[in-house]
Amino acid sequence: MAKGSGMIEPNMATMICMVTTDAAISPERCDEALRSCCRTTLNALTIDGEMSTNDCVFLLANGASGMPMITEPDEHYDRFCTLLQEVLAELTRKIAMDGEGATRAISVTVQNARTTDQAEQAARAVANSLLVKTAVYGKDPNWGRVISAVGASGVSLNSKALSVQFAGIPVVLGGAACSYSRDQMDQALKAETITITVELGSGTASARIWTCDLTHDYITINAEYTT
Amino acid sequence: MAKGSGMIEPNMATMICMVTTDAAISPERCDEALRSCCRTTLNALTIDGEMSTNDCVFLLANGASGMPMITEPDEHYDRFCTLLQEVLAELTRKIAMDGEGATRAISVTVQNARTTDQAEQAARAVANSLLVKTAVYGKDPNWGRVISAVGASGVSLNSKALSVQFAGIPVVLGGAACSYSRDQMDQALKAETITITVELGSGTASARIWTCDLTHDYITINAEYTT
Numbered sequence: 266m267a268k269g270s271g272m273i274e275p276n277m278a279t280m281i282c283m284v285t286t287d288a289a290i291s292p293e294r295c296d297e298a299l300r301s302c303c304r305t306t307l308n309a310l311t312i313d314g315e316m317s318t319n320d321c322v323f324l325l326a327n328g329a330s331g332m333p334m335i336t337e338p339d340e341h342y343d344r345f346c347t348l349l350q351e352v353l354a355e356l357t358r359k360i361a362m363d364g365e366g367a368t369r370a371i372s373v374t375v376q377n378a379r380t381t382d383q384a385e386q387a388a389r390a391v392a393n394s395l396l397v398k399t400a401v402y403g404k405d406p407n408w409g410r411v412i413s414a415v416g417a418s419g420v421s422l423n424s425k426a427l428s429v430q431f432a433g434i435p436v437v438l439g440g441a442a443c444s445y446s447r448d449q450m451d452q453a454l455k456a457e458t459i460t461i462t463v464e465l466g467s468g469t470a471s472a473r474i475w476t477c478d479l480t481h482d483y484i485t486i487n488a489e490y491t492t
Numbered sequence: 493m494a495k496g497s498g499m500i501e502p503n504m505a506t507m508i509c510m511v512t513t514d515a516a517i518s519p520e521r522c523d524e525a526l527r528s529c530c531r532t533t534l535n536a537l538t539i540d541g542e543m544s545t546n547d548c549v550f551l552l553a554n555g556a557s558g559m560p561m562i563t564e565p566d567e568h569y570d571r572f573c574t575l576l577q578e579v580l581a582e583l584t585r586k587i588a589m590d591g592e593g594a595t596r597a598i599s600v601t602v603q604n605a606r607t608t609d610q611a612e613q614a615a616r617a618v619a620n621s622l623l624v625k626t627a628v629y630g631k632d633p634n635w636g637r638v639i640s641a642v643g644a645s646g647v648s649l650n651s652k653a654l655s656v657q658f659a660g661i662p663v664v665l666g667g668a669a670c671s672y673s674r675d676q677m678d679q680a681l682k683a684e685t686i687t688i689t690v691e692l693g694s695g696t697a698s699a700r701i702w703t704c705d706l707t708h709d710y711i712t713i714n715a716e717y718t719t
Contacts, residue, residue: 400715483622484711487630
């Protein structure tokens with residue numbers, strides 16, 4: 266279960282998430298599993314770049330499954346982590362879909378970065394770009410706004426190897442714009458979740474950040490709200 | 493002369509500015525003066541947090557005043573810098589007023605910070621906050637959004653000494669909300685330029701960043717624009 270809508274760029278900061286399981290797992294392993302899964306799920310989400318004062322995520326395990334207690338980082342623990350990661354990733358996507366005023370979720374993946382930190386930094390820059398978020402609202406595969414955000418983020422990139430895909434359709438290949446079917450793109454950009462994929466060509470690391478489009482309703486909700 | 497409207501958080505990056513003078517001043521002094529004045533003027537501006545690929549500022553001096561050439565960092569040079577600073581500050585405010593969809597300019601000043609860098613970091617966080625910018629659009633002196641942005645920026649602050657003013661009217665004093673005249677505030681928030689002042693209570697440094705409110709028209713302009 267997760268709640269969120271605006272003021273969201275968790276680092277655990279208004280997002281509230283509660284995960285329950287009937288697994289038998291020790292508090293130490295729960296803590297470790299939850300922390301390790303948050304970086305690529307709940308902490309890889311930004312609705313509006315606004316870190317709140319009180320995000321939180323809880324994992325409660327009651328052991329009702331009757332299975333043996335997981336206390337060591339063994340194969341049972343790895344399996345638990347994989348499932349927890351899937352649950353948190355799905356909740357993260359749903360919070361993005363619920364973003365204030367949002368009409369669709371956006372998943373930004375940066376690949377072939379020099380380091381994971383750089384991949385995350387570039388993906389977060391694209392996800393927090395007002396121009397990218399309004400372009401998706403306008404159903405425009407505006408790759409110029411994407412590579413501008415990536416460039417301004419300061420990460421290492423090989424401009425001759427740079428590629429960008431909107432909804433799985435290549436729009437930039439080898440650092441140059443490429444042709445695509447406008448009809449196919451129009452159709453693809455109507456989806457509930459839009460993926461933007463950027464390849465930097467400077468390494469092997471990757472990261473994904475979740476966000477949503479920026480719409481008239483976001484402005485209405487946040488301009489009409491009064492303290 | 494300056495041009496700008498969207499995609500603006502210069503570090504010199506779509507902002508174009510041209511300053512002309514009939515002063516007689518050497519190229520070296522022009523370069524030094526312009527660089528020293530940009531940090532607190534053109535580079536202290538963000539319309540939408542989007543650094544462009546091609547901001548630029550030029551200073552052209554033709555010496556037509558017939559005054560002696562300024563070549564040394566003397567009192568004439570200091571006077572020139574003061575005037576250049578005033579011109580650039582006014583142009584900066586005007587670019588903010590011209591921001592895409594903007595109804596008003598916002599000046600964010602952070603005072604009593606530990607360092608100038610921290611003052612700038614906190615002021616930039618407030619100026620780039622979508623929640624602060626929509627609050628100003630909604631004429632709401634939402635200090636909670638301001639101090640949340642300051643807190644998330646990671647700068648050093650003394651919560652017991654924290655104060656916030658909207659349009660010169662204190663709304664937070666000594667870390668606590670204070671009462672104010674709602675009528676007076678309503679009137680003040682109709683101004684063309686809204687000042688937000690934050691005192692951190694952790695030092696003596698200060699900085700100011702210019703921005704504008706975030707409105708329905710920004711969304712319309714940037715969602716309807718198609719590549």
